[in-house]
Structure formats: C-alpha cells, structure tokens
Amino acid sequence: xxxxxxxxxxxxxxxxxxxxxxxxxxxxxxxxxxxxxxxxxxxxxxxxxxxxxxxxxxxxxxxxxxxxxxxxxxxxxxxxxxxxxxxxxxxxxxxxxxxxxxxxxxxxxxxxxxxxxxxxxxxxxxxxxxxxxxxxxxxxxxxxxxxxxxxxxxxxxxxxxxxxxxxxxxxxxxxxxxxxxxxxxxxxxxxxxxxxxxxxxxxxxxxxxxxxxxxxxxxxxxxxxxxxxxxxxxxxxxxxxxxxxxxxxxxxxxxxxxxxxxxxxxxxxxxxxxxxxxxxxxxxxxxxxxxxxxxxxxxxxxxxxxxxxxxxxxxx
Amino acid sequence: xxxxxxxxxxxxxxxxxxxxxxxxxxxxxxxxxxxxxxxxxxxxxxxxxxxxxxxxxxxxxxxxxxxxxxxxxxxxxxxxxxxxxxxxxxxxxxxxxxxxxxxxxxxxxxxxxxxxxxxxxxxxxxxxxxxxxxxxxxxxxxxxxxxxxxxxxxxxxxxxxxxxxxxxxxxxxxxxxxxxxxxxxxxxxxxxxxxxxxxxxxxxxxxxxxxxxxxxxxxxxxxxxxxxxxxxxxxxxxxxxxxxxxxxxxxxxxxxxxxxxxxxxxxxxxxxxxxxxxxxxxxxxxxxxxxxxxxxxxxxxxxxxxxxxxxxxxxxxxxxxxxxxxxxxxxxxxxxxxxxxxxxxxxxxxxxxxxxxxxxxxxxxxxxxxxxxxxxxxxxxxxxxxxxxxxxxxxxxxxxxxxxxxxxxxxxxxxxxxxxxxxxxxxxxxxxxxxxxxxxxxxxxxxxxxxxxxxxxxxxxxxxxxxxxxxxxxxxxxxxxxxxxxxxxxxxxxxxxxxxxxxxxxxxxxxx
Numbered sequence: 001x002x003x004x005x006x007x008x009x010x011x012x013x014x015x016x017x018x019x020x021x022x023x024x025x026x027x028x029x030x031x032x033x034x035x036x037x038x039x040x041x042x043x044x045x046x047x048x049x050x051x052x053x054x055x056x057x058x059x060x061x062x063x064x065x066x067x068x069x070x071x072x073x074x075x076x077x078x079x080x081x082x083x084x085x086x087x088x089x090x091x092x093x094x095x096x097x098x099x100x101x102x103x104x105x106x107x108x109x110x111x112x113x114x115x116x117x118x119x120x121x122x123x124x125x126x127x128x129x130x131x132x133x134x135x136x137x138x139x140x141x142x143x144x145x146x147x148x149x150x151x152x153x154x155x156x157x158x159x160x161x162x163x164x165x166x167x168x169x170x171x172x173x174x175x176x177x178x179x180x181x182x183x184x185x186x187x188x189x190x191x192x193x194x195x196x197x198x199x200x201x202x203x204x205x206x207x208x209x210x211x212x213x214x215x216x217x218x219x220x221x222x223x224x225x226x227x228x229x230x231x232x233x234x235x236x237x238x239x240x241x242x243x244x245x246x247x248x249x250x251x252x253x254x255x256x257x258x259x260x261x262x263x264x265x266x267x268x269x270x271x272x273x274x275x276x277x278x279x280x281x282x283x284x285x286x287x288x289x290x291x292x293x294x295x296x297x298x299x300x301x302x303x304x305x306x307x308x309x310x311x312x313x314x315x316x
Numbered sequence: 317x318x319x320x321x322x323x324x325x326x327x328x329x330x331x332x333x334x335x336x337x338x339x340x341x342x343x344x345x346x347x348x349x350x351x352x353x354x355x356x357x358x359x360x361x362x363x364x365x366x367x368x369x370x371x372x373x374x375x376x377x378x379x380x381x382x383x384x385x386x387x388x389x390x391x392x393x394x395x396x397x398x399x400x401x402x403x404x405x406x407x408x409x410x411x412x413x414x415x416x417x418x419x420x421x422x423x424x425x426x427x428x429x430x431x432x433x434x435x436x437x438x439x440x441x442x443x444x445x446x447x448x449x450x451x452x453x454x455x456x457x458x459x460x461x462x463x464x465x466x467x468x469x470x471x472x473x474x475x476x477x478x479x480x481x482x483x484x485x486x487x488x489x490x491x492x493x494x495x496x497x498x499x500x501x502x503x504x505x506x507x508x509x510x511x512x513x514x515x516x517x518x519x520x521x522x523x524x525x526x527x528x529x530x531x532x533x534x535x536x537x538x539x540x541x542x543x544x545x546x547x548x549x550x551x552x553x554x555x556x557x558x559x560x561x562x563x564x565x566x567x568x569x570x571x572x573x574x575x576x577x578x579x580x581x582x583x584x585x586x587x588x589x590x591x592x593x594x595x596x597x598x599x600x601x602x603x604x605x606x607x608x609x610x611x612x613x614x615x616x617x618x619x620x621x622x623x624x625x626x627x628x629x630x631x632x633x634x635x636x637x638x639x640x641x642x643x644x645x646x647x648x649x650x651x652x653x654x655x656x657x658x659x660x661x662x663x664x665x666x667x668x669x670x671x672x673x674x675x676x677x678x679x680x681x682x683x684x685x686x687x688x689x690x691x692x693x694x695x696x697x698x699x700x701x702x703x704x705x706x707x708x709x710x711x712x713x714x715x716x717x718x719x720x721x722x723x724x725x726x727x728x729x730x731x732x733x734x735x736x737x738x739x740x741x742x743x744x745x746x747x748x749x750x751x752x753x754x755x756x757x758x759x760x761x762x763x764x765x766x767x768x769x770x771x772x773x774x775x776x777x778x779x780x781x782x783x784x785x786x787x788x789x790x791x792x793x794x795x796x797x798x799x800x801x802x803x804x805x806x807x808x809x810x811x812x813x814x815x816x817x818x819x820x821x822x823x824x825x826x827x828x
Binding site for chain 2: 034036039043044046047049050051080081082083084085090093145148149152153156157160163164165166167259260261262264268269271272274275276277
C-alpha cells in the first residue's frame with residue numbers, strides 16, 4: 001500500500017517536471033518571432049533584442065527552462081509582459097474565481113444528475129428514462145457558448161433578473177457575487193449534468209444487476225434506501241474520476257465560459273495571455289494546470305480506496 | 317421525441333433572436349433610429365463601458381491602449397496634442413498650434429499655458445520632450461519608436477514652446493501626435509503608472525478585467541459630465557452586445573455587422589465611422605504573385621459590391637481605392653469594375669494554374685469574407701484554400717512574410733501620409749507585400765514633404781494610381797466600426813465623416 005503510493009507520487013513528480021520543462025522552453029518552441037508578435041510592426045532591432053532577453057530567448061532552451069524552474073521554486077514566476085504585474089499576483093486574483101465557478105457548476109451538475117440518474121436506472125426503458133436520455137443528448141449537442149448566449153438572452157435581456165456579464169468578488173458583495181455566478185455556473189453545470197447523468201446511469205444499472213442487490217431486495221429493502229445506501233456508493237467511482245479530473249482541468253479555467261461571461265478567472269487570463277503572447281503568464285498557467293491535474297488524479301486514486309475497499313485490497 | 321424537437325425549435329428561435337438570423341435592415345446605417353435623450357446634458361452619475369479587449373499597462377507606450385477601440389479609455393487619462401477632426405484633417409487639441417518652417421524640416425509646437433498632469437506637475441515643453449524621448453527608447457516597447465526615430469532633436473525654446481527638428485522634411489508630422497506620441501504622460505515609476513492631463517484619473521484598476529476612472533478636479537478643459545467611468549473588458553462580441561441590451565453597460569465598442577444593424581431595432585443608439593478597411597495582401601516576393609497579371613486577374617474577379625452586401629450587411633461600402641472615402645487628399649482612383657472575362661484572359665496569358673493558401677485571423681467576419689472570395693475566385697479557376705490562424709501567429713507570419721495571400725483589416729488608411737508608406741513604402745517593416753516601386757516611393761516622399769495641399773493631393777493621387785495598377789493589395793470594403801449605446805446615453809458625436817473613431821468620454825452623459 002505505502003509502496004504503491006510512493007510509486008504514484010514519483011510518477012506524478014516526473015510528469016510535473018516534464019511539463020514544467022516544456023512550459024519553460026515554450027518561447028523557444030513557438031513558430032515565428034514572439035518579439036514581432038508582441039511588439040508589433042514597427043519594432044526596432046534594439047526592441048526585439050531587449051524583448052528576447054526579457055523572456056529568455058537569448059539563452060538556449062534548456063538553460064532558459066532551468067532558470068525559469070529555479071526562479072519558480074523561489075516563488076518567482078516573473079512578471080506579465082502585458083501589464084508588468086507579478087504573475088503570482090495574477091494567479092492569486094484569478095484562481096479563487098475559477099474554483100468558485102467550478103464548485104458552483106459541479107453543484108448544479110450533481111443536483112440534476114443524481115436524482116435523474118437514480119430514477120432512470122431504477123426504471124430503465126420507462127418514460128422518464130427515455131425522456132432523460134433524449135434530453136441529455138440534446139444538452140450534449142448544444143455547444144456551451146450557444147447555451148450561454150441562450151441563458152443571457154432569457155435571463156438578462158428578456159427577464160432582466162440577472163446580469164449578462166461581469167463579476168463581483170465575494171468579499172466585495174456576497175449577494176452580487178452570487179447573481180453574477182448563476183449564469184456561468186448554469187452554463188457549465190448543465191453541460192456537465194448531461195455527462196454525469198449518462199455515466200452514473202450506466203454504472204448504476206450494472207450495480208443493480210449484482211446479486212447482493214437482489215438479496216437486499218429479497219430482504220424487503222425499500223427503493224430509496226436500496227439506491228442510496230447500497231447502489232450509489234460503488235456506482236459513484238466514475239463520477240468521482242470525472243469530478244477529480246474536472247477539478248484539475250478547472251485550474252486552467254474554462255476559456256469559453258469565462259470569456260463569454262467576462263468572468264475574471266484563469267480561463268479569461270489564459271485567453272488574453274495567449275492572444276497577447278504573454279509568455280510568463282502562459283507558462284505559469286500550463287504548470288498550475290499540470291500540477292492541478294496530477295494532484296487531482298492522485299486524490300481520486302486515494303479516494304477510490306475509501307469508497308471501494310476492494311481496490312485497496314487488490315493492491316496490497 | 318416531440319420534446320426533443322420542441323427543444324431544438326426553441327434553441328433555433330432564440331438563436332435567431334440573438335442575431336444569428338436576419339432582421340429588418342436599416343436603409344441608412346448612419347442614421348440613429350433612436351433619438352438622443354431629450355433635454356440638456358445631465359451631470360453626475362457613472363458611465364459603464366464595455367471594451368472589446370484587455371488593456372495592459374495604462375501607458376500610451378502600450379500599443380493596446382492606443383488602438384482604435386481603446387481610444388475612449390486613453391482619452392480619459394491622456395489628452396492628445398493633435399486630434400483627427402471630422403473632415404479627416406488633423407487639428408490641435410492639447411497643443412495650441414503646430415507650425416512648420418518653409419520646407420517642413422522643423423516644426424514649432426505651442427502648448428497651452430497652465431496645463432497640469434493629474435499629479436499636479438506642470439505639462440510644459442520639457443514634459444513633452446521627456447515623453448517623446450521615453451517612448452523612443454527600446455524598453456518602452458512602443459510601436460511609435462519608428463515614428464520618434466524620424467526626429468533629429470527637440471528643444472524647449474520656452475516653457476510652452478518646443479522646436480522639433482526632423483531628419484527629413486515631413487509635412488504630415490502632426491499626424492504622428494494624434495496617438496501614442498501625442499498622449500503626453502509623465503514617466504511611470506516603480507510604484508505608479510504614467511499620469512496624463514486627461515479629464516479623469518485612475519481610481520481603481522484590475523488589469524485585463526476593469527478600470528474605474530474618476531473626474532479630474534484640476535482638468536484644464538470642459539468639465540466632464542459624468543463623475544466616473546467604469547471600463548469593463550468584455551471580449552466576446554455577442555455577450556458584449558447583450559450586455560448593452562440588458563442594461564449591464566451603457567456603451568460598447570462594436571464592429572460586428574449584425575449588431576450594428578440590429579441596434580436600430582433594439583432601441584439602441586450608434587456612433588460609427590468607416591474606420592476599418594478590409595484588404596487582401598499579396599506576397600509580391602513569391603510566385604505566382606510576383607507577376608502583376610495574376611494580382612490584376614484577382615482584382616478583376618472580386619465583386620466588392622457583393623462583399624459589402626453579404627459580409628458587411630450593407631453596414632459598410634465597397635472600397636474605391638487605397639484611401640478610405642473620408643480621408644483627406646483623397647481623389648477618385650480608377651478602381652476597375654469586376655470583369656471575369658478580363659481576369660480569365662490575364663490568367664490564360666500567365667498560363668500556370670493559380671492555387672494558394674489564404675491566411676486569415678480567426679474572426680467570424682474574416683472567415684465569412686474568405687468564403688465569399690473563395691467562391692468568386694473559383695468561378696475563374698483560381699483555387700484558394702482558407703487557412704485560419706490565431707491572431708499572434710497570423711501577425712507573426714505577416715511580419716516575416718511567410719504567406720502567399722492574406723486577409724488584412726486596418727484603420728490606418730484614413731491617413732494617406734502614414735498609411736500608404738507604412739504598408740507599401742519600400743523598406744517599411746509593415747510593408748507585408750514586400751512591394752517596392754520607385755514611382756510609388758517618389759509620390760509618397762513628395763506628398764510627405766509638400767506643405768501645399770494641391771501638391772500633396774496630386775502626389776497621393778499618383779500613389780493611389782500606382783497601387784491600383786500594380787495591385788500589391790486589393791482594397792475590398794470600408795467597414796463601419798464604433799459605439800453602440802443605450803438610449804439614455806447623450807453627447808455621442810456624429811462620426812460619419814471621420815476616418816478614425818476617437819471620442820472623449822468627457823463629452824458623454826447618462827440620463828438616468
């Protein structure tokens with residue numbers, strides 16, 4: 001068990017080191033001239049040389065990567081080329097926004113997916129199951145930005161009950177923060193809900209075919225208790241994986257939803273940084289996302305053991 | 317199944333309502349169906365603006381801040397020495413006058429007396445010299461460094477007078493002081509951003525998200541109507557438009573034809589100019605586009621009127637040459653009418669099939685324009701493959717001339733002196749076509765050095781003729797860009813005769 005965890009940690013560390021090295025060498029891997037793309041048409045040779053020195057392009061790729069990693073280990077991720085602000089400050093402002101949006105969207109998704117999947121799996125092929133499956137397909141077919149615009153049109157333009165775009169930090173005004181959170185969280189959550197529902201329904205139907213479920217039924221256990229106490233826990237593993245990986249990915253932010261709703265999270269930052277060739281910011285986002293995904297994968301692994309003791313048993 | 321059909325129908329109906337489908341076109345894109353708010357201007361309150369792009373440093377040296385869609389923000393904090401006026405001419409704004417010597421090799425800039433920066437320091441001759449010298453340094457990263465490099469020396473002959481000596485005569489020097497070089501700012505320090513003399517000062521700023529500016533009590537000019545302006549970065553064009561419809565913001569930057577057209581029926585007001593020209597650039601250094609006959613064949617093939625109708629939805633108009641219709645010194649250039657037969661004849665003379673990649677930035681309008689062009693060119697046997705690229709990569713390819721043909725939109729063709737030499741003058745870093753033509757260079761040098769308007773006009777007419785005959789680029793449409801505002805916003809100027817959308821937020825007010 002301990003050996004397994006140590007091995008997993010070593011593997012995770014290797015992935016992080018690889019991604020970090022690649023991210024640090026990013027300016028060297030770009031096509032074209034980063035200096036020209038950033039400084040614009042009339043850049044003088046002196047400006048280009050100064051810019052190349054600033055982002056480490058005058059070094060070779062490995063040396064630049066080494067310097068970047070050494071600085072990062074001291075908590076220095078450099079400054080944004082676009083506005084001169086330390087990248088750590090940018091991340092500090094934006095990570096909480098993205099995490100709040102992610103948490104709210106997962107709540108929306110789970111609030112829909114859990115009851116729908118449980119009911120669908122209890123009566124597979126029934127009218128509710130067929131309707132839920134059809135709706136899940138429709139949701140999956142609607143791109144997030146169309147869904148987002150649809151929600152803006154209905155809630156902000158027609159009903160005028162929620163803001164179309166923008167953000168208020170929770171610490172400034174909790175109520176206004178929630179008003180701004182609803183539409184982007186619904187946009188992300190409704191799309192996730194369809195995936196969660198289909199995954200959980202399939203897993204629940206497998207579980208409900210198990211003999212121990214038949215035995216529990218035979219003992220007269222009621223439907224609600226049977227589903228919640230006996231079937232949900234072993235069926236929740238794929239869902240835990242989805243949420244875990246989603247959390248890791250979420251650190252990179254949802255570029256699409258954050259851009260559409262002008263939410264100042266990591267996705268919006270990534271979009272701006274990529275468009276402006278703001279290398280220090282792009283490098284930091286790549287590394288933070290990689291660390292997030294690796295950490296989330298590890299956490300999911302460990303959580304599996306808690307949810308399903310049989311897994312821990314296999315690895316002894 | 318019925319439910320599913322109904323859901324799809326609802327989605328489609330809403331998409332139509334969002335502007336994806338047509339609505340009644342305005343006969344006159346310039347006219348505002350929505351009248352200005354009644355009564356006198358209202359003082360006080362907050363104006364909320366939706367910008368289309370992130371701002372970096374609030375420094376005139378930053379090219380993002382002095383791009384056309386951001387000038388409203390720049391004008392909050394800084395005053396330009398010179399400004400593009402409604403007849404396309406450049407006139408003094410912060411400056412009192414800007415006068416040349418006999419051959420335009422030396423200019424005298426007279427400043428207003430008593431103007432102060434927001435931090436109380438005097439904005440005098442030395443401050444102007446310091447500002448220009450700061451932006452000329454490589455570390456400022458200002459695209460204006462090349463313009464500043466044309467200056468041989470600057471001398472403060474009095475606290476309000478600056479003499480500028482040039483390396484060679486330039487009758488259009490004032491044009492260089494309408495944006496970055498003209499937005500006089502005190503130098504930034506480690507702890508503070510640059511400070512200007514504008515009608516507002518920064519109250520709060522979160523880069524890339526929003527900036528709030530408050531009225532500058534010591535402003536030298538007319539007092540702004542509103543107490544504050546909140547600029548929010550709303551990068552997505554569709555949700556930005558919905559934000560002004562829903563009342564989240566009062567004013568937005570807009571370029572999307574569907575939004576400009578729909579604003580009339582949504583009870584919104586517009587202030588727009590023909591501020592962007594769409595072009596097709598040829599890399600004249602690579603075959604087959606090093607042959608003017610191939611370029612002319614494409615010129616004869618493309619029907620600009622159809623492009624204006626289909627892509628700009630009649631919000632813009634067909635371009636009639638290298639200079640926009642509102643530019644000064646513009647004369648009619650004999651731009652050829654579409655003639656597919658002539659195009660086929662030229663292609664037959666060349667004898668080799670024409671196939672190429674067409675570089676476009678990843679923007680919906682560029683994609684739409686390219687699709688229409690692809691069809692038109694296909695009709696005469698030219699095979700074009702559309703190649704969308706993210707904007708930084710696209711620009712990088714242009715600068716390094718790694719392209720055959722490219723879609724390019726610019727707001728610089730309202731200014732003949734800088735626009736034409738920037739894109740087509742021999743040796744200019746932004747001469748993307750790699751075009752070199754002695755007759756054009758002579759015409760541009762004559763125009764730039766001539767103080768006599770008639771001589772300048774004649775020189776730019778010569779330049780226009782060369783560009784149409786040699787076709788290093790095709791000029792397609794002039795597009796309407798500018799602001800869409802809620803009905804409650806007053807003070808919006810009529811921009812229809814201007815070549816640059818440049819509005820001061822001090823003139824705007826909100827009737828709430």
